[in-house]
Amino acid sequence: MFKDLDPILHSQLRLAVISLLIGVREAEFTFIKEKTNATAGNLSVQINKLKEAGYIEVIKQFKENYPQTICKISKAGIDAFEKYVNALESYVKPSGQ
Amino acid sequence: MQVEENTMENEPLSARESLLVIQSMIDKTKTQLGNNSIYFLLWGWLVFIACLLQYFLMVVVQYEHHSYAWSTMLIGVIFSIVYSARTKRERKVKTYAGESMGALWTGLGISFFTLCFILMQVGWQYAFPIYILLYATGTFISGGILKFRPLQIGGAICWALAVGASYVSYQNQILFTAAAILFSYLIPGYLLKYRTAASN
Numbered sequence: 001m002f003k004d005l006d007p008i009l010h011s012q013l014r015l016a017v018i019s020l021l022i023g024v025r026e027a028e029f030t031f032i033k034e035k036t037n038a039t040a041g042n043l044s045v046q047i048n049k050l051k052e053a054g055y056i057e058v059i060k061q062f063k064e065n066y067p068q069t070i071c072k073i074s075k076a077g078i079d080a081f082e083k084y085v086n087a088l089e090s091y092v093k094p095s096g097q
Numbered sequence: 098m099q100v101e102e103n104t105m106e107n108e109p110l111s112a113r114e115s116l117l118v119i120q121s122m123i124d125k126t127k128t129q130l131g132n133n134s135i136y137f138l139l140w141g142w143l144v145f146i147a148c149l150l151q152y153f154l155m156v157v158v159q160y161e162h163h164s165y166a167w168s169t170m171l172i173g174v175i176f177s178i179v180y181s182a183r184t185k186r187e188r189k190v191k192t193y194a195g196e197s198m199g200a201l202w203t204g205l206g207i208s209f210f211t212l213c214f215i216l217m218q219v220g221w222q223y224a225f226p227i228y229i230l231l232y233a234t235g236t237f238i239s240g241g242i243l244k245f246r247p248l249q250i251g252g253a254i255c256w257a258l259a260v261g262a263s264y265v266s267y268q269n270q271i272l273f274t275a276a277a278i279l280f281s282y283l284i285p286g287y288l289l290k291y292r293t294a295a296s297n
Contacts, residue, residue, distance in 0.1 A: 030189055
């Protein structure tokens with residue numbers, strides 16, 4: 001089951017991160033952590049997986065002497081999310097429609 | 098599945114659970130938009146009070162320099178600059194809607210300011226209908242960006258008031274402007290504020 005769903009996105013936290021980023025231009029790591037209620041460690045690992053897949057860009061910089069991590073969705077990420085949602089629809093729709 | 102309360106891990110998802118995660122996250126970015134209500138309320142009250150003050154000075158007191166009432170706008174300019182600088186520093190997310198709103202109102206703010214110099218040359222007789230027209234444009238477009246119908250309705254009412262104001266005396270134009278600001282800034286501003294409070 002769900003063999004057509006992208007395994008990178010078919011994980012609760014990674015899907016939540018992409019769903020947050022799809023609606024914004026960019027978001028800080030702390031914002032994503034706050035909205036997903038994830039632990040910093042787990043979120044870091046999942047963000048890294050999304051980055052390695054090319055679905056998000058991660059920018060590390062300093063803001064007023066504090067390190068800041070900014071994430072934004074890439075074109076490949078948008079395409080993957082659209083494909084994922086289309087595939088989901090086929091599972092949710094009753095057969096014959 | 099309680100997406101909001103549980104710590105997210107990497108559990109297997111059903112299709113419906115996936116849709117719930119997507120819906121929940123998209124809803125969370127929507128609540129970022131309500132912060133705009135502070136600008137509508139600040140400028141709404143300032144312009145509303147300035148209109149009534151000018152009308153009082155002009156009609157009741159018959160004070161020659163009744164336009165001094167508009168010096169209260171300086172409070173709004175200073176507050177807006179300080180508040181936007183502070184929120185920009187604290188902002189953790191940039192939204193497309195937020196950036197569009199910033200560009201729209203910065204542009205309109207410059208237009209309000211520039212218009213003062215034009216009106217100094219051509220005369221202030223029809224200043225208020227032109228200002229109401231700018232309120233209508235800004236409010237209507239904001240309603241489209243924020244997908245908030247009361248702002249669009251407020252904008253539409255302002256277009257009618259702008260036409261109406263051009264047919265009345267200068268002192269009555271002031272009251273038309275007060276009404277315009279009530280429908281385009283104050284009422285939608287409070288509705289936006291309550292919508293944000295309800296969704297948080």
